[in-house]
Amino acid sequence: MAAGIERAGAAPERGRTVADAPGPRLQGRAWLRGVRPWGGLLPFLAFAFLFMIVPASSIVVGSFQSASGSFTLANFAHLLTPSILGSYLITIKVSAATAFIGGLLGFLIAYAISVGGLPKSLKYFMSTFSGVASNFAGVPLAFAFIATLGRVGLVTVLLRTLFGVELYDSGFNLYSFWGLTLTYTYFQIPLMILIIEPSLEGMKKEWREASESLGASSFQYWLKVGVPVLLPSLLAALILLFGNAFGAYATAYALTGGLINIVPILIGAQIRGNVLHDANLGYALAFGMVIVMTISILAYTWLQRLSSRWVK
Amino acid sequence: MKRRTRLSWLWFSIGIVYFFLPLAATFLFSLHGKKGVLSFAAYRNVFVDPDFLKTFGFSLEMAVLTVLVGLALIVPTAIWIQLKVPKAKPLFDVFTLLPFAIPPIILAFGLIRSYSRPPLALVSSPVLLVAGYVIISFPYIYRSVDSGLRAMDLRGLCEAAQSLGAGWGSLLFRVVLPNLRTALLSATFLTLAIVIGELTLAVLLAWPAFGPYMALMGRNRAYEPAALAILSFALTWGSIGLIQALTRTDRDKGPGVGAGAH
Numbered sequence: 001m002a003a004g005i006e007r008a009g010a011a012p013e014r015g016r017t018v019a020d021a022p023g024p025r026l027q028g029r030a031w032l033r034g035v036r037p038w039g040g041l042l043p044f045l046a047f048a049f050l051f052m053i054v055p056a057s058s059i060v061v062g063s064f065q066s067a068s069g070s071f072t073l074a075n076f077a078h079l080l081t082p083s084i085l086g087s088y089l090i091t092i093k094v095s096a097a098t099a100f101i102g103g104l105l106g107f108l109i110a111y112a113i114s115v116g117g118l119p120k121s122l123k124y125f126m127s128t129f130s131g132v133a134s135n136f137a138g139v140p141l142a143f144a145f146i147a148t149l150g151r152v153g154l155v156t157v158l159l160r161t162l163f164g165v166e167l168y169d170s171g172f173n174l175y176s177f178w179g180l181t182l183t184y185t186y187f188q189i190p191l192m193i194l195i196i197e198p199s200l201e202g203m204k205k206e207w208r209e210a211s212e213s214l215g216a217s218s219f220q221y222w223l224k225v226g227v228p229v230l231l232p233s234l235l236a237a238l239i240l241l242f243g244n245a246f247g248a249y250a251t252a253y254a255l256t257g258g259l260i261n262i263v264p265i266l267i268g269a270q271i272r273g274n275v276l277h278d279a280n281l282g283y284a285l286a287f288g289m290v291i292v293m294t295i296s297i298l299a300y301t302w303l304q305r306l307s308s309r310w311v312k
Numbered sequence: 313m314k315r316r317t318r319l320s321w322l323w324f325s326i327g328i329v330y331f332f333l334p335l336a337a338t339f340l341f342s343l344h345g346k347k348g349v350l351s352f353a354a355y356r357n358v359f360v361d362p363d364f365l366k367t368f369g370f371s372l373e374m375a376v377l378t379v380l381v382g383l384a385l386i387v388p389t390a391i392w393i394q395l396k397v398p399k400a401k402p403l404f405d406v407f408t409l410l411p412f413a414i415p416p417i418i419l420a421f422g423l424i425r426s427y428s429r430p431p432l433a434l435v436s437s438p439v440l441l442v443a444g445y446v447i448i449s450f451p452y453i454y455r456s457v458d459s460g461l462r463a464m465d466l467r468g469l470c471e472a473a474q475s476l477g478a479g480w481g482s483l484l485f486r487v488v489l490p491n492l493r494t495a496l497l498s499a500t501f502l503t504l505a506i507v508i509g510e511l512t513l514a515v516l517l518a519w520p521a522f523g524p525y526m527a528l529m530g531r532n533r534a535y536e537p538a539a540l541a542i543l544s545f546a547l548t549w550g551s552i553g554l555i556q557a558l559t560r561t562d563r564d565k566g567p568g569v570g571a572g573a574h
Binding site: 037038040041043044045047048050051052054055056057058059062105108109111112113116117118122126128129131132133135136138139140141142143144145146147148152153154155185186189190218243246247248249250253254257264267268271272282283286289290293294296297 | 315316317319320321322323324326327330331333334335337338340341342385386388389392393396397400404407410411412413414415416417418419420421422423424425426443444446447450502505506509510511512515516523526527530531534537538540541544545548549552553555556
């Protein structure tokens with residue numbers, strides 16, 4: 001494949017030099033001249049190959065190998081055991097819930113600061129803050145939520161002393177599904193704001209004016225114009241949020257101490273050798289994750305292409 | 313019209329509450345280090361802990377190496393592509409954005425599997441950690457550098473410099489890099505902010521870095537973790553606020569800031 005690209009890159013060079021320098025020998029050198037610039041990419045490509053492509057493909061290869069190294073499909077059969085299917089299910093549930101809640105709130109906030117008629121200064125403030133908050137993840141984020149909604153967290157205690165509400169008696173637990181969902185949503189909302197705000201800005205004022213002058217209500221405008229135009233960008237953003245939560249390890253690790261059964265935590269446990277399973281099951285788990293991520297990225301790219309028709 | 317603005321205020325307020333309630337609660341919580349009074353005792357405990365400085369220093373060192381290697385790989389390649397092989401741009405785009413699709417947990421797993429035995433037994437060398445961090449920071453560095461390059465007339469500048477007799481060295485260091493200053497600074501701060509608190513690679517490759525240190529504190533202490541969270545937030549805020557300020561003055565579109573190492 002690399003050779004194909006190199007030759008394609010060389011073609012115009014050859015065309016240009018053939019005219020003023022005939023003869024097979026010179027033509028050969030011109031070809032070389034076309035290829036040589038690609039050599040400048042070698043350090044980067046070599047690094048990316050060694051530390052990104054090789055590791056990623058080793059996961060794929062490993063999931064088709066048995067402990068002794070021979071080809072097998074048994075690892076995928078192991079994926080179908082109830083406990084592993086269960087952990088995929090809860091990971092998908094957490095990712096979908098945070099993508100949906102974060103996506104909805106993020107969209108509404110992005111709407112408010114872009115076309116919602118709020119002062120410009122609030123827009124700058126919110127987009128700067130989103131840049132910070134979307135990177136405020138991992139261990140510190142988990143700590144912030146423990147300090148807020150943990151068993152002795154400030155809000156938990158406040159609810160108890162002010163309103164007599166026992167949060168943890170009502171079934172809430174920061175270290176399980178809803179706790180994880182609330183915590184992830186903290187970085188999902190700002191990410192959604194950053195992704196979708198440009199699309200909202202790109203919607204033409206004329207569309208709204210035209211539909212209003214034809215007697216459409218605000219609701220009708222969104223139903224018939226706004227949402228259809230934004231739909232590909234919205235779906236693409238939701239997929240990105242989904243993938244973002246699906247691969248998250250650090251936040252869940254710090255929040256639950258590795259006790260919740262989501263897929264990244266299981267993979268981590270396999271790597272650290274905390275669980276008495278075979279390593280190849282770990283590869284299969286990771287491979288399942290690679291598949292989910294690949295599908296997400298493909299869908300994302302496709303939707304992005306669709307949305308670029310309307311919103312630039 | 314009026315209703316739309318009222319609703320906008322509502323959504324905005326919900327956002328503010330969601331963003332700032334946990335921060336405010338964490339800050340108040342962190343002040344409870346000494347029983348009965350509000351104090352900065354938890355912060356003092358953090359700073360006097362020798363492990364804090366040791367792990368933070370280690371992570372800072374790794375982060376600086378990551379920035380140097382990452383910039384050395386991306387900047388010359390991006391310039392080279394724009395000048396010599398524009399055809400390679402799509403390939404370069406894919407390679408630099410691919411790390412977004414590979415969660416750190418998968419990257420860590422793959423790195424351990426690939427480099428734990430000869431010929432390249434790197435698993436106990438910091439080389440592997442830095443290499444992983446460089447991969448993770450590819451998208452951030454690339455997006456800053458790319459927007460920086462797009463904002464200037466690279467070809468025109470190079471032709472002008474070469475017609476005045478500049479070689480490749482002075483072209484790079486005296487013409488192109490000074491023009492990329494803002495982009496390089498954004499890339500640097502963003503990478504520092506992400507790498508210093510990184511947990512996944514550090515924990516799985518078993519390094520005494522700042523991320524694992526924080527996680528350990530979370531298990532053993534009550535108020536110090538809250539103090540650490542506030543300090544980390546201040547660090548992230550400082551880095552990214554600085555980037556935003558820098559890029560705003562350049563009237564640039566700003567670097568891609570989003571999606572850290574979760």
